[in-house]
Amino acid sequence: MEPLWLSMELALTAAALLLLIGLPVAYWLAFSTWRFKFLLEAVVALPLVLPPTVLGFYALVAMGPQGPLGKVWRAIFGHGLAFTFAGLVLASVLYSFPFAVQPLMSSFEGVDRRLLNASAVLGGSPGRTFHSVILPLSIPGIVTAVVLCFAHTLGEFGVVLMVGGNLPGVTRTASIAIYDQVQSLEYGPANRMALLLLLISFAVLSLVYAVNRQARRSLWTPWAAK
Amino acid sequence: MGRKITAPLTVRVRKARRGTNRQPFFLDVALEIPAGVTILFGPSGAGKSTLLDCIAGLVRPDSGEICAGGEKLFDSAAEINVPVHQRRIGYVFQSLALFPHLTVEENIAYGIHRLPPPERNRRIEEILAAFRIEELRRRRPAEISGGEAQRVELARSLVTEPRVLLLDEPLTGLDEELKDRIIQDLRAWRTARHIPILYVTHSRAEARALGDHHIAMREGTTVSEAQAELARTKLKQ
Numbered sequence: 346m347e348p349l350w351l352s353m354e355l356a357l358t359a360a361a362l363l364l365l366i367g368l369p370v371a372y373w374l375a376f377s378t379w380r381f382k383f384l385l386e387a388v389v390a391l392p393l394v395l396p397p398t399v400l401g402f403y404a405l406v407a408m409g410p411q412g413p414l415g416k417v418w419r420a421i422f423g424h425g426l427a428f429t430f431a432g433l434v435l436a437s438v439l440y441s442f443p444f445a446v447q448p449l450m451s452s453f454e455g456v457d458r459r460l461l462n463a464s465a466v467l468g469g470s471p472g473r474t475f476h477s478v479i480l481p482l483s484i485p486g487i488v489t490a491v492v493l494c495f496a497h498t499l500g501e502f503g504v505v506l507m508v509g510g511n512l513p514g515v516t517r518t519a520s521i522a523i524y525d526q527v528q529s530l531e532y533g534p535a536n537r538m539a540l541l542l543l544l545i546s547f548a549v550l551s552l553v554y555a556v557n558r559q560a561r562r563s564l565w566t567p568w569a570a571k
Numbered sequence: 572m573g574r575k576i577t578a579p580l581t582v583r584v585r586k587a588r589r590g591t592n593r594q595p596f597f598l599d600v601a602l603e604i605p606a607g608v609t610i611l612f613g614p615s616g617a618g619k620s621t622l623l624d625c626i627a628g629l630v631r632p633d634s635g636e637i638c639a640g641g642e643k644l645f646d647s648a649a650e651i652n653v654p655v656h657q658r659r660i661g662y663v664f665q666s667l668a669l670f671p672h673l674t675v676e677e678n679i680a681y682g683i684h685r686l687p688p689p690e691r692n693r694r695i696e697e698i699l700a701a702f703r704i705e706e707l708r709r710r711r712p713a714e715i716s717g718g719e720a721q722r723v724e725l726a727r728s729l730v731t732e733p734r735v736l737l738l739d740e741p742l743t744g745l746d747e748e749l750k751d752r753i754i755q756d757l758r759a760w761r762t763a764r765h766i767p768i769l770y771v772t773h774s775r776a777e778a779r780a781l782g783d784h785h786i787a788m789r790e791g792t793t794v795s796e797a798q799a800e801l802a803r804t805k806l807k808q
Contacts (some may be wrong), residue, residue: 413734459668465655466627466662467731473656477681480673563713 347514348522349541355430355518356498358439363494364487366438367445372475374446375453378394392441401507404436428510433518436508437498444493451563452486453479485560502543578765580604580735584625584635588611598622598791604762604767607783611771618791620665623737627662628770630657639715639767640734661733663741667720669712675723676708682731698730702756718749720736725753729760754780
């Protein structure tokens with residue numbers, strides 16, 4: 346079960362980091378009026394269309410001994426970044442970035458502009474409006490983003506293989522272990538691991554839909570309905 | 572007891588924007604609004620809401636000046652544009668905008684959260700009593716009626732003790748009995764606080780009941796004093 350725990354650890358770390366980075370990026374994308382904003386939107390969405398091997402290849406080159414990330418990492422920590430758990434986390438954050446930003450951005454954009462105006466005329470600074478109005482009304486989007494990032498990282502294969510390889514206890518995640526077991530014709534263990542991943546994925550997606558449904562019900566105001 | 576003399580709201584703005592039918596629309600207004608209720612008339616598309624948005628800071632005029640309470644809020648020549656949240660202007664929108672995730676009491680407390688708790692609680696209790704909405708304090712907007720929400724919206728704006736109050740058709744869609752009650756609340760409040768109040772309405776009854784002054788707007792500008800006088804006379808009939 347070690348690969349599964351490693352996958353869980355990787356998914357939780359990546360989801361937490363993605364939330365931290367995704368919130369300000371999504372806020373800027375939702376409310377900025379910069380005319381070339383679409384370029385950044387395209388960059389954020391790139392991992393959705395790129396083959397994981399392409400993303401993994403560039404991540405590996407950047408993290409390698411001659412790559413910019415690898416050099417910086419080595420200067421700070423004294424060792425390389427490729428084929429380490431930290432390297433996996435970084436690659437996972439890149440790979441799942443759109444899964445964090447897009448639900449958050451849609452949620453922020455979905456907050457009624459009248460409420461933002463109301464907050465401002467009541468003396469709410471942009472920071473307070475974000476904290477007291479936008480964030481609480483975006484809880485379904487935040488839950489969706491975190492859960493999707495978690496589930497997406499849990500199931501990733503191509504990027505992990507490119508950047509992390511297959512080092513037991515370090516970079517050998519559940520999806521890599523399944524692949525390995527199938528290659529060795531060990532269908533029994535592969536089946537157990539696959540079934541666990543299937544159940545976890547189903548559970549987290551059910552949670553997303555349940556939270557969204559509940560949130561829609563609790564905030565419905567009949568007199569505000571159009 | 573002598574009443575404190577309140578500086579008028581002075582507005583001189585120009586703004587070009589795309590209208591509802593995508594036709595260009597020009598707002599070109601120069602007004603001085605004294606303390607008391609000034610009724611702002613005019614057909615739909617005359618620029619009333621745009622004018623209110625400019626005063627509140629939600630829309631930036633192309634040029635001009637806006638002064639309230641002796642402070643310059645906007646001056647295109649001096650490049651002054653006080654952000655919306657620092658203007659201390661109360662604004663009740665045409666459509667309701669209560670925060671759906673907060674209770675009535677939390678909605679009312681939103682604009683006065685920086686006050687010390689005793690002062691904040693005193694103001695909340697006062698306004699809840701004045702608008703007879705004490706029993707709604709723990710309810711969320713989804714659990715109250717449209718008329719109750721309208722009163723909460725007014726109370727939320729008034730509790731901040733703004734130096735100017737903008738009301739954009741705040742009683743639209745309410746039944747007559749409820750309107751009368753809210754008008755009574757507003758009259759009592761107007762008497763207690765001597766500030767400029769700009770009130771947009773199509774209703775003669777509301778204008779008659781509340782209006783101290785009258786301004787008519789058409790196609791983005793104020794019409795002549797004579798026409799405003801005519802409108803006022805018609806209201807009295």
